[in-house]
Amino acid sequence: MPAPSVATYAASVKVAAHTAFLNLVDGGSGAGLIRIRDSADVLLAECTCSDPAGTVNGTTGTLTFSAVTSDSSANNSGTAAYGEICDSAGTVLLSLPAQAGTSLVSGKIVLNTLTIAAGSPVAIVSVTVG
């Protein structure tokens, strides 16, 4: 094996780590949740994950979330500041800062607009880990 230039985990480790995360998302009595909040922590929208929330690729370890049920009517108007991935009890497992745009950005939840209007639909298009 050639000397790595950076710390490198085996795929088996990634599989185990991402499976553990997936299990936490699915850990409640129901499906996991993805919430969008503003900077004052006001809930703007809440989408519901599939149950289980996704699948972990056994070769690469990548966790890909399955279809997320959209919020057909956003809870509140506001400027999206961050997103949360939670279990069904609302326990926050991962927080991601929000960013407007059209391209994926590592470590961010990218939305076509940060301006959320109450009553309008919000969808989660994709979530991947690793």
Added chain:
Amino acid sequence: MAVSWVAGTAPVRDTNTSLSANAPAGLADFDALFAAVFAGSAITAPSGWTQRAATSVFTDGYALPGRLELWQKNSVTTADSSASFTWSQPDFEMLSVAYAAARGVNAVDSTSTATESSSSDWSITIPTMAGTDAGQMLLAIAAVSDLDNVGGETRTPVPPSGTALGTGSTADEYRVAIAYRTAGASDSISGAFALHDTGSPPTAVGLGAISVRLSAVGATPSAIIGADSPLGAAYVLGYQMAGVVAVESPLGAVTARGWHDFSGTLDPTAQVLYVMDLITPDGDVRVPISSWQGTLQTDAAQYLQCVVPNPGDLVDTIADATEFRVSRQLRTLAGDQIDVQIGQAPVQTVQYARGSTNYSAVISGYVDAAVSAEWPADTARTLTGIRTIFTTATTTRVSCSIDWLLSPGQQAIADGVPMTVSFINYTVSDGTSQMDVGERTEAP
């Protein structure tokens, strides 16, 4: 590296079941932050603090003693500078808090306490604390049960000889005070710590004291704290040493994408504007554009181009720009302005064209193909203003009005027939705008 004093705060007090007080300003990562807390009943610290020492401070006339406790924040970052922390107790009694911060601290090496249950003066003899190694710091902390009897006077604590008062020189009613000195193996602190410099209390008071020795970073650490890799965080080997070794968590990078249909809130009568921002090292610069075009697609590089009219004053800014971003400016029925990004690309090509009457700059760039995703069914968009539909064995192309909520990968419906959008070609200039939307079964 010797321990150094960073800052202390004047005591904050109240008669209540809780008290919020701000930490000192100017804290850095890995500083040691301490709180000296006097309370009439059991102290509940904010989350993330650990008690290091405690002693009784008997309150005159009360059945249960008050107490003086020393707490240390488990981990300190710059974000803790001037942060507010709330201390509480079950009974409606006096609470007082003073903070002290030091740098280069390895650990609380030793503590010792003293108490005087019924004193006829304002001072207490602190426990002697000696240094054991170079670069250490010794702290003397004292508290008194009652200063109410000192009416109309400025209460000035007098710390033990050889120490400096770290928590302010005067206060309305000192309950706690912290003094410090740097120390080596031959240094120590001892003697009287007075909470007030004048006279004696008219009635007996209770006093408490805590002496502390802080060891320095660079000394043989007393403990190494290793933390299992938490989700998304680094694994830290070693703490409060000269450096940290971080290993990336096995959890990979997270990407997430959301979509919001805000079209129902838009003012249909408001003028639609297109704006372009040049992204420079000094920040974004908004410049006018006369036209733009772009191609967003999933299976090939994406393209963005815009035309800047009369760019004479912008030549340097364009040269400094690393990327450019085209956005659509909308207005809601409530009158709020929304900028919705259409695309962003690196400034790869700049072409200036100067004629007898026109002068313009064409800026363009390519970015990687959009990542395909399975969009939720309820995000499908029905195309409007259809002009033409062109179909081959491998391609469907629809020329229609621009749908600003459509992205590559989404479902689009043209004349009732759904397709998965592979590409969107936008063309906007001088009041005209259109898009060509297409699905292709083979990559170009």
